Amino acid sequence: MSINYYQPIYLEFKEALVRDITGFVMPFPNLKKFNTHYGEPEENAPTTSLLNTIRLLLPQIRVINSLTVNGEPNPATFLAYEEVDPEILALIFKRWVEVCYPESEHEALKPYCSVDQFHWTQVAPNHLEFWAPSWAIAWELSKHEYQLGENSFKFLFGPGRSGNTVELVSWPPFPNAHGHRASVALVISTQSDIDPKKINLHFQMKRWIVKQGKDSDIRLEKRTTRCYVRRLRSWLGDYNLLQPNAFTVLEANYRREGSEYVPQWKNRQVNQILERLSVEIPNITDVLANPLNFLETDQTDILVPARVYQKAGWGTGFTFEDERTLLEQIKDILPPSVVISAPWKKISVDGDLKKSIKQRFKDTPNISRPKSSKNELPNIEKELKVFLTERANNLTIQVRYRTEEVRDALALVAKHYFGDSLNLEFYTSEGLADPLVEIERNGRTVIIDRHIREFGQQNQPEHPMPMIVEILSPDHPRYRGNQDPKPYLKSILPKYNFIPQCILSTEKADNNETGEARTDEDLQQNLYNRALAAILDAILPFDLNYPLSTPDDNTVYAALYVSRRNQRTASQSFNEPIVVAIYKNEVRVLLPQRDLHFRTMPDTICELAKHRTSKLNWDQVISNMLTTLSQTYSAADDIYLFVHGQNARSYWTWLQDSKFEPDKPPTNKIHIIRIRDNMNNEVPQGYGLATKQETFIKGAASFTKGIFIPQNCDVTGFTQTILSIAEKSDTNKLAKEMSRYQAWISRTYEKETNKDGKLINKRDAKTGKCIIKNNAHNPSPRKDWKAPQPRAHNILATPSPDKFQLHHVITHYLRSRHWWTSAECEYPLPLSLAEKHKEWCFNDAELEN
Secondary structure: OOOOEEEEOEEEEOHHHHOOOOOEEEOOOOHHHHHHOOOOOOOOOOHHHHHHHHHHHOOOEEEEOOOEEOOEEOOOOEEEOOOOOHHHHHHHHHHHHHHHOOHHHHHHHHHHHOHHHOOOEEOOHHHHOOHHHHHHHHHHHOOOEEEEOOEEEEEEEOOOOOOOEEEEEEEOOEEOOOOOEEEEEEEEEEEOOOOOOEEEEEEEEEEEOOOOOOOOOOOOOOOOEEEEEEOOOOOOOOOOOOOOOEOEEEEEEEEEEOOEEEEEEOOHHHHHHHHHOOOOOOOHHHHHHOHHHHOOOOOOEEEOEOOOOOOOOOOOOOOHHHHHHHHHHHHHHOOOOEEEOOOEEEOOOOHHHHHHHHHHEOOOOOOOOOEOOOOEOOOOOHHHHHHHHHHHOOEEEEEEEOOHHHHHHHHHHHHHHHHHHEEEEEEEOOOOOOOOEEEEEOOEEEEEOHHHHHHHHHHOOOOOEEEEEEEOOOOOHHHOOOOOOHHHHHHHHHHHOEEEEEEEOOEEEEOOOOOOEEEOHHHHHOHHHHHHHHHHHHHHHHOOEOOOEOOOOOEEEEEEEEEEEOOOOOOOOEEEEEEEEEEOOEEEEEOOOOOOOEEOHHHHHHHHHHOOOOOOOHHHHHHHHHHHHHHHOOOOOEEEEEEEHHHHOOOOHHHOOOOOOOOOOOOOOOEEEEEEOOHHHOOOOEEEEOOOOOOOOOOOOEOOOEEEEOOOOOOOOOOOOEEEEOOOOOOOOOOOOOOOOOOEEEEEEOEEEOOOOOEEEOEOOOOOOEOEEEEEEOOOOOOOOOOOOOEEEEEEEOOOHHHHHHHHHHHHHHHHOOOOOOOOOOOOHHHHHHHHHHHHHOOOOOOOO
């Protein structure tokens, strides 16, 4: 059956939905006065603790925006669905001043905390155009009860989010057979890039930590864990401000005490403000020791979310069938002015389109992977062997290993796949995998990474060189806190011409009784697979002759990605635009904020790690970049420039919907195509259908692939949004009918053995068709679910508007041109390579020394 439609989970609405929605806004009162009375003249008021207190105590305030706009107080800093009594706000502000300001300033600031300083203003409807639709749907959905399998629940409001988004969280949590807990989250946002606007529904799993067994260790996130809080003890006497139908948020992290890391509620000043308000917050040690004591009690509920890779009794991801079960219930309770969008239709790639793709791009062999269950190496066909030999091209990789197990696996895999075309030099790790040490210096936590720098200085090669370093798992007890060396290896070693990739040891902890290392079975079973992945990652930046285009293809494929850090997480904030261009299979990189010279990828990685650039005129940088691309590749027939929308639009404001002018393109020589992903929930979830209408028949939803547009649209206009769906990975063996919450039936074919002893599909003797077999399954709560995520493409400029369809097909096809993986990737190839530069040379830890 052909899956020619894609059902995006959009709601279409009429203005009647938001006609009665009201909102109230308020600035941060007397912000300049509070700044003046704090610290040095250039210092701002310590508002973080105040805003976190408000987020915890006042669910009526749904959004907290920037405090200033263009240097002036923002009149809409606080957005609430109903006015909060000024007496309450005055009291919170007073307690904040008492905690965060020196006593000498208290009297001077008292007038600015009085009741008459807090004034709510009703918002005009046009100022609510993105928030109101999301809120209206959330308000309606919160009134009803829902059913998933045997679980009945309601939706409660989650913590306040961004200005166009509302979160709902199911209550009570679902228990599984072993007592683990999970909730459904529904993130509702207003989609701005499609006219008319649509409401976007994103279903998510919330997995809550439940301690299992005496030795079970509850670990917080590496940086900050946002715990969901419900029904704090009533405060302010009889004024019951906190509503039981809403969650707020309380942040937790670790603090260092000697050599130990101790969990804490993150902001000490928030705790002090809460004490002065008589708000009782349970001790975090008690919460982590017995989390079930704070779930579904008569008092405070505190839910600690599990990390993505943490086993918490429930799998990650939300299945097609569970989405549809809830979506059908939502459909039945929505007001008549709201309907589910019709499925989008697939664009056929045949005839001239198919011919053009074949003429442009080479076919490359898929890389056969080791079988994880058996840790066996597959047979390598001659075509693949030749292909991999060309990729390695006699490259030498330096390997720094901890264990002979990993050393031997890398050697075996390299020889099996690459023969003599790849050289591995083995050395012991010399402490590179050791946990990093933190010290306090001048009131700031400093990471001691001197040994990594000394290693680089003592071993620096003349030219960039790939490296593989064996380290421990990030979940290993030795790396608790910020002691994982990986981000520091990645950011420091390129300064000394090493470009490292990491491979994890199979060790997960020491046995408390014997002191011997215990083995992580999953890591051990996947050792050959992980060894191959590390080798491929090490080779990739050095593959300068990329196997993409045929000799007939005279096209440039380029992409822009902006790597950035802010002052909170780096000693020097920066925005670094990175442009990767592939022409005639040569990969070159432009750093337009530094100069207008093209480099190889290895040289670029080392350059980026060594130096930061100061802020320049971004408009001029973009103009220079476009001119350089046009002039350098003037002999090319076409130049495509792919740009990650959410990543680059603050740097290149022309990409923003509100700033985009199709009649005034920044260049007439380049096809500019904006790519957006799931960030900020800007691209819908969805599933494939065989029919042009969703009928909610069981099992009808399916995986699909291709590019899709609304049924009533043609690919003829600027900014027309196209959804690109990647092909399901070969390693994804999940059944499309799977459900976490209810029994389900999968359909497969009956098998039989042929005369050669091989299993084949059994066929009906009369019709010759394969015989379908129905397989019954119990609910599958523990399996992780993963489906290819859609990407939204918009053509914002093109010299050939008569070829819109071709441009979209090329953009989608380039998602499948990543030779190092059989899966279609998140982005078109050059954008993937541009994004990888951040992974290759910038520290992604919380602090950068």
